[in-house]
Amino acid sequence: MTAGAPAASRLRDRYDVLLLDLDGTVYAGADAIPGARDALVVDGGPRLFYVTNNASRSPADVAGHLNVLGFPATEFEVVTSSQSAARLLAQQIPAGSAVLVVGTDALAHEVELVGLNPVRSYDDAPVAVVQGHSPDTGWRILAEATLAIRAGAYWVASNVDSTLPTERGLCLGNGSMVAALRTATGRAPDVAGKPARPLMDDAVRRSGAERPLVIGDRIDTDIAGANDAGLDSLLVLSGVSTPADLLVAAPSDRPTYLAHTLAALEKAPEALRxxxxxxxxxxxxxxxxxxxxxxxxxxxxxxxxxxxxxxxxxxxxxxxxxxxxxxxxxxxxxxxxx
Known part of the structure; x- marks a missing residue:
């Protein structure tokens, strides 16, 4: 249990902030997970912050999508791996440097916000490459990134999730595209998103949480990231990870609590261990x-x-x-x- 957490009759009452994954936890593609809104939108509950490895959309767009689905969210309450990736870049390369962007315009905008210059061609002499999910990623931009990385560019991946939950089922995620570049370059990127620390640290810092609970659907990202940061976690079986995955999970991938849905927030904490x-x-x-x-x-x-x-x-x-x-x-x- 997170240090200083009070005794509580309901899981939601033990924590001051819920750090919520999105894909597979709150929604799947364009649709809300059944029952998620009723479980999260309650009077007097902990504050909600949305923490996503998906770097394809801006925080404002994510907040807008959540609002349409009935979830309260502001741009400030959405923490994305694209923001954490941009922070890592700014810490490693000089201001104004060219960064080759493999991903959406939203990722490119985050690069701009930290004082760097997003480009799309190796001919623009990038000193770094940043890679995030985009449904439009193809061979040409991967080839540009391959040239830059093989020439020594610093490489940051927003996340390495192999799959992405959608309303149609699991599709390939950013990690599958990262794997292609690893094969082509023999290099490995620094990673901003879960289970790496940068995104989780950014979420805790921005929310000001003293007793956060991480909630997600993947043991290898959400739960592993929570454990690495020393935070309690709830795994919901509404997305990627299955009971069969849990059976063979390493200690680093084991959640504090387990439930089928977010409705478990109403249950006693000890009943969910x-x-x-x-x-x-x-x-x-x-x-x-x-x-x-x-x-x-x-x-x-x-x-x-x-x-x-x-x-x-x-x-x-x-x-x-x-x-x-x-x-x-x-x-x-x-x-x-x-």
């Missing part, structure tokens, strides 16, 4: 996890207890359930991984 439960038997026999629970036990309770046993044992290769609810959870833990 991944821990043994008196109504669930989760026993390890060799490399097999056996789960048993009554038909009246909620699947979420069974899932948390099963994960607690798996994490304690390590090396689980198979999951079996006795009874309908336990079998359903075992199937989810054995299912596809991201």
């Amino acid at each position: 991944i821990a043994p439960h008196r109504d669930v038997s989760a026993q390890v026999d060799g490399a097999t996890l056996w789960i048993e629970a009554g038909d009246d036990v909620d699947e979420s309770v069974v899932l948390r207890a099963a994960l607690a046993a798996a994490w304690e044992a390590n090396g689980i290769a198979d999951v079996r359930g006795r009874g309908p609810v336990a079998s359903a959870v075992a199937d989810r833990l054995s299912g596809p991984r991201d």
Whole structure:
């Protein structure tokens, strides 16, 4: 638990700021995640700050999208990896330097705001490359970036998410485009977004949070970033990461709390921790996890207890359930991984 956090009957009451991921947590593409607005827009709740690895839109555009979906948000309350990437650039290269932008005009604008000169061609002698998600990224701009990076340009990636949740499902993310440049150049970028520290540090600093809770849908970015920054986290199973991912998650990728949806903010904090439960038997026999629970036990309770046993044992290769609810959870833990 975050130092100094008070006892609370509801999870939302334990924290002063919610640092919310967007894609897969608050919305998927153009559509809000079902129930997200009702869970977040409550009287007297913690302040909401939106922290996104997606560098394709400006903070003002993101806030506008959130407003249309019914979420309260101002430009100030949106913290993007493009802003953190621009800050990293400004710390490493002289003011006025040319920066080759692989990404949207919104990313280029953030580069301008820190006193640097965004360009789109290697012929403009860039001393740095910044790369963020854009649905229009193609071979030509990647080729320009390849030339610059191979010539020694400093390289910053807004994020390295391999996939991006959309209303149609998971599509390739900025990390997949970064991987192409890594292959072409033999270099690796500095990373601004989660799980790297710059974006999370910027969000905490801007919000003035004393007891922040990080909420997201990816264990390898949102949760890993929270753990690296020493912050509590809630993983919601509305986006990328699955129970099967959690089964084999490294300690650095394990959340403080787990829930299917943001409605869990109304529940008691201790009920959301991944821990043994008196109504669930989760026993390890060799490399097999056996789960048993009554038909009246909620699947979420069974899932948390099963994960607690798996994490304690390590090396689980198979999951079996006795009874309908336990079998359903075992199937989810054995299912596809991201």
